[in-house]
Amino acid sequence: MDAELIAMQLFSGVALGAILVMVALGLSIIFGMLGVVNFAHGALFMVGAYAGLWIASLTGSFWWGLLLAPLLVGAFGMLIERVLIRPLYKRSIDDPLLLTFGLAYVLVEAVRILFGNEGMPFPTPPELAGVADLGIGYFPIYRLFVVGVVAVVLLLLWLGLEKTKFGLIVRAGARDPQIMRVLGVDVAKVWLLVFGLGVGLTALGGVLAAPMRSVDPEMGALVLAEAFVVTVIGGMGSLVGAVVAGLLIGIAISMTALFAPEMATIVMFALMALVLLVRPQGLFGKPGRA
């Protein structure tokens, strides 16, 4: 086993992890603020991929798909929050979870009706096809691009949360929405935007992931389970945890695929079980939260 192969596999793990980070971050942001576990998150990832494919085929350009699909699906997410989830805030925490599960069912079937049961190829944009020589080996340019986009989004997200007034409101609202209401902040509007943001992030993950695989209506189910594993390992509601655990899982999956391919689908669940045994609140979670 030579070093170059290992480096390549490591890198493709980082690219895979970057996608997981997008999905898990969206899940974590929504949970941290609204206390809602979005079971439609995987389905919205899939919807994002299809929206990207659809827009790309309409405009003839991958870039429009990459730009518009997350915005469009994010706006759809805001509609979901407003119409379906908002009536449930005063109820048990299980109710939004059940509702979004039903929603996932509907979304998958709606995509089947619109685009068919079969998977569709999502071609790599020609500008990003091919490989680049980084000195330690040849890497697919598209994967480098994915890692770059995710890094930029993370930076923007961090700046937005730490340096802007909206970010301040979001962080304070996650601590204590009641006080925010007393201070005259329209919490409902903030929650609407946060839900849209979280859904937009997973849709972006979907568009970015699509050229690395094909697109099919069932792709969301596995992603949902992966995002759950990442959130459990990273710590629910912890954004740093989502990033670290996402990359960790991505690398773990691709390294196992290299050394013991038959274990690749199982390794992340084993890691999760281990974390649950040793540190049930997750690597970056606070004990009370678990």
Place this chain on the structure above:
Amino acid sequence: MTASVHSIAEVMTGPTGHRGWRARLTAWRVPLSILVLCLLPWVLPSQALAVNVLIYGLLAVGYNLLFGYTGMLSFGHAAFFGAGAYAAGLGIGQLGLPWYAAIPFGMLVGGALAFAVGLLSIRTRGIYFSMVTLALAQLVYYAALQSSSITGGENGLRGFTVARIELFGWSVDFLDPVKKYYVLMVFAAVALWLVSRVLASPFGAVIEAIRENETRARACGYDVERTKVMAFTLSGLVCALAGTLFALHLAIVPLDTLSIQTSGMIVMMTLLGGAGSFFGPFVGALAFLLMEDVVALWTPHWQIVVGTVFILFVLFLPKGIWGTLIAWRAGR
């Protein structure tokens, strides 16, 4: 889940006052269920539907022990249903067990798996619990997919058809759907009676106390963790029994029995019927399967209708069909 409180009242109030009808209903719930199950093949449009209602109803009954009565929303119960089904199939096909031994064998395997998953997942609470159960069930799914030399992988498990069953000098043609139904029903009836006993026992009161207020139950001196694992295991055992009956019925175990879709279907059936009520799960299984049958007649995309109906129930009728009926009758 907005849990219905009435079942505690069922246990606590005697057959006096205006709650008398409800106490009588509770006292007669097992004979009533068995009577309805006996009639099922004759009132439903097809015998295939009756067997499915029986098996999925029992599955939802097992799930309801955990979700409805203990208040723990598991999204991984397909694992125990599937484990029971696979173990029964392998028991007959590979180990050469007779059919009646395959049933306890399947329950043993499914119950042991439920015990392990329960131990791990109750380390987390609330919403976390749902995610962990879902992820662990996915682990079981992929493990079954990978070990295709034993489980048959994507093709499912085959080669264990039970054509005729012999017991105490009786010989029943197991390929006859009606006879098969009544044989399977005996097991479901026994399970229903046991579940009813468990719910009426002090243990049943404790799990409902945990659902209503975990902190207070703990303060009262109950070992909440142990009770939760017990409830989880019991629930898994009933689901595994449903799995073994499913395997005997179909003579094939599709990989789908372990899938997240199956887990979700169990949740949907239980909620549609009424979580936390004794008759709810069977009502839910019947409603779900009827809906599937009817909608599938005019569109292959019946899931979009079922999903929409489920969303509407969560929004407007969270107590489900049976729970709403009971609440409405009690409110008059």
